[in-house]
Amino acid sequence: MNINFSNLQFQYQKYKSDIDANIQAVLDKSNYIAGEEVNNLERELEGFTGVKHAITCSSGTDALLLAMMALDIQPGDEIITTPFTFIATAEAIALMKAKPVFVDIEPDTFNINANLLEDAITDKTKAIMPVSLYGQPADMNAIQSIADKYNLKVIIDGAQSFGSTYNGKTDSNLGDISTTSFFPTKPLGCYGDGGAVFTNSNEYAEKIKMMRIHGQSKQYQHKYIGLCGRLDTIQAAVLLAKLPHYTQELVDRQQVAQHYTDALSDSVQVPVIKSNRSSAWAQYTVRVDNRDTLQAKLKDNGIPTAVHYPVSLHLQKCFQYLNYKQGDFPISEQASEEVMSLPISALITDIEQKHIISNLASY
Numbered sequence: 001m002n003i004n005f006s007n008l009q010f011q012y013q014k015y016k017s018d019i020d021a022n023i024q025a026v027l028d029k030s031n032y033i034a035g036e037e038v039n040n041l042e043r044e045l046e047g048f049t050g051v052k053h054a055i056t057c058s059s060g061t062d063a064l065l066l067a068m069m070a071l072d073i074q075p076g077d078e079i080i081t082t083p084f085t086f087i088a089t090a091e092a093i094a095l096m097k098a099k100p101v102f103v104d105i106e107p108d109t110f111n112i113n114a115n116l117l118e119d120a121i122t123d124k125t126k127a128i129m130p131v132s133l134y135g136q137p138a139d140m141n142a143i144q145s146i147a148d149k150y151n152l153k154v155i156i157d158g159a160q161s162f163g164s165t166y167n168g169k170t171d172s173n174l175g176d177i178s179t180t181s182f183f184p185t186k187p188l189g190c191y192g193d194g195g196a197v198f199t200n201s202n203e204y205a206e207k208i209k210m211m212r213i214h215g216q217s218k219q220y221q222h223k224y225i226g227l228c229g230r231l232d233t234i235q236a237a238v239l240l241a242k243l244p245h246y247t248q249e250l251v252d253r254q255q256v257a258q259h260y261t262d263a264l265s266d267s268v269q270v271p272v273i274k275s276n277r278s279s280a281w282a283q284y285t286v287r288v289d290n291r292d293t294l295q296a297k298l299k300d301n302g303i304p305t306a307v308h309y310p311v312s313l314h315l316q317k318c319f320q321y322l323n324y325k326q327g328d329f330p331i332s333e334q335a336s337e338e339v340m341s342l343p344i345s346a347l348i349t350d351i352e353q354k355h356i357i358s359n360l361a362s363y
């Protein structure tokens with residue numbers, strides 16, 4: 001048996017008629033940029049998330065840049081974030097010429113540890129950027145109350161967590177600005193690059209809409225230096241075909257995750273989802289001792305795995321200038337040696353899951 005890590009071909013076959021029809025409609029109209037599908041998708045995303053403004057854009061990375069531009073982040077400003085995330089989180093901060101300041105993670109959720117935040121705050125700190133890693137929001141009440149106390153903004157990197165909840169609200173509807181990615185393998189993915197920014201603030205929304213189109217207030221009138229940061233109409237058309245199925249996909253992903261957890265909790269350290277939260281299950285990530293050997297054994301049996309992420313960001317070469325060293329964030333460093341993600345999607349079959357479980361349970 002050869003298992004697929006994220007099942008994108010199967011997914012396309014399932015929604016093919018709607019996706020093809022939607023793409024064909026864009027081709028027929030040739031409205032490739034800023035077509036009506038983009039606007040329709042944004043209204044649908046607002047309905048789904050409960051947020052006042054959903055503004056689509058070119059990627060999850062650009063969504064973070066747009067969020068920081070809207071908050072007027074300046075060179076030298078400090079933004080506190082987690083070292084245990086995909087590079088884009090801290091890369092976007094650095095691209096703004098701001099300084100990423102890392103704070104270690106909780107060992108169970110892998111998310112930023114709110115108890116350590118206050119020690120990292122200085123008079124240059126402007127914002128906290130928690131990441132909803134693997135699909136589960138961070139401890140947003142604790143983070144928000146520290147942000148309120150020190151007058152900081154909160155930008156959520158929700159690239160992996162579209163549709164997840166914290167105390168019943170989607171994580172797009174928390175913080176000052178929240179973002180997501182529609183990269184193809186994300187829980188809600190398009191078929192190219194894409195992303196979105198969410199906010200309940202009219203002021204930020206207006207600025208983000210200008211920033212994603214070269215800071216333009218009216219055609220050829222440029223109020224700000226912005227980005228070429230729009231979502232293509234064809235990608236909006238793909239997402240419009242997939243979004244109606246997404247609530248069911250989240251239920252199916254939850255079921256797959258629960259099945260893993262029930263079957264594997266005696267063999268490996270399974271993910272912990274806090275009782276006031278739900279995960280979008282971008283990844284189902286376990287902790288194991290002898291990861292290399294296990295990955296090789298699983299590969300031999302047709303089971304692909306992945307490591308999210310093998311190097312903590314404070315130890316990446318591109319962040320050497322921040323002068324962090326090995327040992328600064330021990331929980332994150334240990335996680336980077338032990339985590340291993342298993343195949344998960346709404347479309348993984350029972351037979352495939354049984355095969356994965358029997359290989360892992362006997363390890």
Ligand SMILES: Cc1ncc(COP(=O)(O)O)c(C=O)c1O
Nearest residue numbers: 059060061086088089159181183
């Ligand atoms: C945590 C996190 N932030 C940001 C991004 C960037 O998203 P994109 O690839 O759409 O730019 C990703 C994508 O993998 C991510 O996982």
